[in-house]
Amino acid sequence: MASSSWSWKRYERPGLMQDEIEEVKAAFDLFDVDGTQRIHPRDLKSCVQSLNLRRNQVVHQILSDLERLGAKPLDFGAFLDIMTAKMGERDTxxxxxxxxxxxxxxxxxxxxxxxxxxxxxxxxxxxxxxxxxxxxxxxxxxxxxxxxxxxxxxxxxxxxxxx
CATH class of the missing domain: 1.10.238.10 (EF-hand)
Structure with a gap:
C-alpha cells in the first residue's frame, strides 16, 4: 500500500471483507500514479481504454458513473463506493x-x-x-x-x- 498509515478498518462497510477492501485499495494505488491519494476520472478512463476494457459491461457502467461525477478527483472512499456498488450487483x-x-x-x-x-x-x-x-x-x-x-x-x- 502507498501509505503505512493506511488502514482498511477506516473503510469498513457492511458486507465487505478486509481482503476485498485491500484489493480495491491495490487497484486504487495502481491508478494513483502521482501518489496524491486521489485519482482523476480522466486518468482512470484512459487507463481502462488502454486496457481495452470498454466492452465489459461493469467497466462501461463504472465509466458512466465517473462521467456523471464530472472532473472531480476521487479519494479512496469515493473509489471504493463506486467499485463496491458494481461488485454488489447480482451476477446473472x-x-x-x-x-x-x-x-x-x-x-x-x-x-x-x-x-x-x-x-x-x-x-x-x-x-x-x-x-x-x-x-x-x-x-x-x-x-x-x-x-x-x-x-x-x-x-x-x-x-x-x-x-
Missing part, C-alpha cells in the same frame, strides 16, 4: 455460466482439480494441490470432488465465502 446466471465455462475447459459440466490446476497455472499462481483441493471442497455441495454449475453459481453470488 448467464454471466456466472460464462465464467464457469472458462474453468470447465474439458466441458464435463463440472470444475475438477485438474481444471483448477490449469487455471492457476495460466494465471501464474503456484498453489499447492492441498489449497486447490480445499477450494473445491468449500464450493462442492455434495462432496463428490467436483464443482457443478449450481455449486459455482451459489459460490459466486453469495456475499461471504464458506470457511
Amino acid at each position: 446466471r448467464e454471466d456466472v455460466s460464462k465464467v464457469f465455462r472458462l474453468f470447465d475447459d474439458d466441458r464435463t459440466g463440472s470444475i475438477t482439480l485438474k481444471n483448477l490446476k490449469r487455471v492457476a497455472r495460466e494465471l501464474g499462481e503456484q498453489l499447492p494441490a492441498e489449497a486447490l483441493e480445499e477450494m473445491i471442497a468449500r464450493a462442492d455441495a455434495d462432496a463428490d470432488g467436483e464443482v457443478t454449475m449450481d455449486d459455482f453459481y451459489v459460490l459466486m453470488t453469495q456475499k461471504s465465502f464458506p470457511y
Whole structure:
C-alpha cells in the first residue's frame, strides 16, 4: 500500500471483507500514479481504454458513473463506493455460466482439480494441490470432488465465502 498509515478498518462497510477492501485499495494505488491519494476520472478512463476494457459491461457502467461525477478527483472512499456498488450487483446466471465455462475447459459440466490446476497455472499462481483441493471442497455441495454449475453459481453470488 502507498501509505503505512493506511488502514482498511477506516473503510469498513457492511458486507465487505478486509481482503476485498485491500484489493480495491491495490487497484486504487495502481491508478494513483502521482501518489496524491486521489485519482482523476480522466486518468482512470484512459487507463481502462488502454486496457481495452470498454466492452465489459461493469467497466462501461463504472465509466458512466465517473462521467456523471464530472472532473472531480476521487479519494479512496469515493473509489471504493463506486467499485463496491458494481461488485454488489447480482451476477446473472448467464454471466456466472460464462465464467464457469472458462474453468470447465474439458466441458464435463463440472470444475475438477485438474481444471483448477490449469487455471492457476495460466494465471501464474503456484498453489499447492492441498489449497486447490480445499477450494473445491468449500464450493462442492455434495462432496463428490467436483464443482457443478449450481455449486459455482451459489459460490459466486453469495456475499461471504464458506470457511
